[in-house]
Amino acid sequence: MAAPRDQLGVLEAQGSSGRQGSWGVKVAFPSDPAAPAPLCPHGPTLLFVKVIQGKEETRRFYACSACRDRKECNFFQWEDEKLSEARLAAREAHNRRCLPPLSRAQCVDRYLKFIELPLTQRKFCQRCQQLLLPGDWEKHREHEVLGDIAVSQLKRPSQLLYPLENKKTNAQYLFADRSCQFLVDLLSTLGFRRVLCVGTPRLHELIRLTASGDKKSNIKSLLLDIDFRYSQFYLEDSFCHYNMFNHHFFDGKAALEVCRAFLQEDKGEGVIMVTDPPFGGLVEPLAVTFKKLIAMWKEGQSQGDKELPIFWIFPYFFESRICQFFPSFSMLDYQVDYDNHALYKHGKTGRKQSPVRIFTNIPPSKIILPTEEGYRFCPLCQRYVSSENQHCEHCNSCSSKDGRKWNHCFLCKKCVKPSWTHCSTCDHCTVPDHSCEGPKDGCYICGELDHKRSNCPNIPASRRANKAVRKQKQRKSNKMKMETTKGQSMNHTSVTTRKKRRERTHQYLCS
Ligand code: SAH
Ligand code: ZN
Ligand code: ZN
Ligand code: ZN
Ligand code: ZN
Secondary structure (H helix, E strand, O other), rough: OHHHHHHHHHHHHHHHHOOOOOEEEEEEOOOOOOOOOOEEEEEEEEEEEEOOOEEEEOEEEEEEOOOOOOOOOOOOEEOOOOOOOHHHHHHHHHHHHHHOOHHHHHHHHHHHHHHHHHHOOOEEOOOEEEEEEEHHHHHHOOEEEEEOOOOHHHOOOOHHHHOOOOOOOOOOOEEEEHHHHHHHOOOHOOOOOOEEEEOOHHHHHHHHHHHHOOOOOOOEEEEEOOOOHHOOOOOOOEEEEOOOOOOEEOOOHHHHHHHHHHHHHHHHEEEEEEEEEEOOOOOOHHHOOOOOHHHHHOOOOOOOOOOOOEEEEHHHHHHEEEEEEOOOEOOOOOOOEEOOOOOOOOOOOOOOOOOEEEEOOOOOOOOOOOHHHHHHEOOOOEEEOOOOEEEEEEOOOOOOOOOOOOOEEEOOEEEEEEHHHHHOOOEEEEEOOOOOOOHHHHOOOOOOOOOHHHHOOOOOOOHHHHHHHHHHHHHHHHHHHHHOOOOOOOOOOOOOOOHHHHHHHHHHHHH
């Protein structure tokens, strides 16, 4: 049996493909809205329900909002489950152990000390992903350590740190230079003075670099990200350790106030939110979070009818899902390129098509796409489109979503991918070599028909809840054993100090 959370994307993508009958997991609303969700190290958990063949199972469960891999957070609790005091205490202890090894204030303090050091004493441990002060050197003596860390390197932490791309939780896909530069130029052309960067560390640093290098463009940026490593490089007013799946600020009220002040500065004028969430994540909890950030911005508004400008960067096949939550959004044709994503980065020869787009509530006519990259203005659509995206007179739009020329199907009454043909059994256009039963031929992860799981542009969400269920059962049978070991329940007491340390580093990196 496949695990429910493996299927996160399937359910989401059905919105865009309109196919039914598959199964997956979806976010549910608690029976008792007043009951607070249990906490995992990543803040309040979310309530999920498994859906099979369109039907919701009755028993719902809480799981981590942020981690799609139970190796990173194995929180699991049935909605109706009552935990013993001992288990609750063990959980609290576990949550505390998962806190980052340094407080936010300590990080800032260390950073200030670090920049005072002469160049020759500025070291960075690659193994621990940490800036070292002289007092730390001994501990990292046997690690690979970079020396002579220049100010220019400190200003580009996304190049110093390795991207957490194997970590499903973080799934860090960094913008290629030209996409990042395009975004910065666009933000400045549109006249924004403040950018709330939610999960966009590389954009954040480029904005700050541009601002310090050029007096004319003085855009401020605040980064909200779950990757705690970034807190070594920024003061409190430019980085908050944050979970965008549950709007959780790891450093509590002080951090929330930093964010609020940033959004509400100048009565909320001149600010935009730019976000590039991990694609394996669910759209709904993201939408809930973004609405909370919008509400925070609105509190500071004098007149009530304006919208907070937003760029939400996400694959095109989530269009209908995003527009369901944000009807005023439209999808731009610009293809966002990444540095470290095998599938999205354009090759040396010509460009590989990236499926990632910008969704925005800014009128598309205001957004000029670079003609040198082959975009052109369509006067009928009043927007910039890919050069091969031709205006279809039947659809009355430049109908391609993926940058290739699409063909109009009169039976489907819409344009379809060039490789598709109309199947009279399925009664819609699809890939020619399919078995007429629907999604099982498509991608296991996202449900799209034109690729298999191995090529899925979604970050493969992994086995989770079912394993968690299994683990839960296993845990129950171990429980007696555990709880009799006084004061050590739920703690893996047998692990060696070394292993513990490694786990701690791991947690530090992933929290
Ligand atoms: N293209 C962007 C990076 C996007 S990768 C850039 O180049 O700036 C996704 C980012 O979201 C990563 O920085 C990752 O650390 C962050 N992230 C992942 N899960 C998150 C969560 N639950 N809350 C907040 N940020 C998260
Ligand atoms: Zn968690
Ligand atoms: Zn080290
Ligand atoms: Zn058409
Ligand atoms: Zn058709």
